[in-house]
Amino acid sequence: ISILNGPDAVLNGSNGGSITLTVGSSDPPSPFVATPPFPNLISIGGTLTIGNSVANPPGNYSGTYDVIFVQE
Numbered sequence: 001i002s003i004l005n006g007p008d009a010v011l012n013g014s015n016g017g018s019i020t021l022t023v024g025s026s027d028p029p030s031p032f033v034a035t036p037p038f039p040n041l042i043s044i045g046g047t048l049t050i051g052n053s054v055a056n057p058p059g060n061y062s063g064t065y066d067v068i069f070v071q072e
Contacts, residue, residue: 001069003031003067008022020048
């Protein structure tokens with residue numbers, strides 16, 4: 001199974017501002033072989049790019065990003 005990460009995600013803040021989420025590598029690393037018993041646990045990391053308090057004021061930030069699993 002290969003993991004394809006989508007583009008960086010923009011997380012919009014409840015008080016304005018935005019934070020960029022760059023989706024990182026997975027554990028197990030891609031590609032990997034799925035093994036019984038199913039399901040297999042997959043962890044995916046990422047990096048938040050946060051600016052100063054004017055660009056990123058305190059508040060709640062939310063957004064979405066795509067992760068695609070390709071079974072070969």
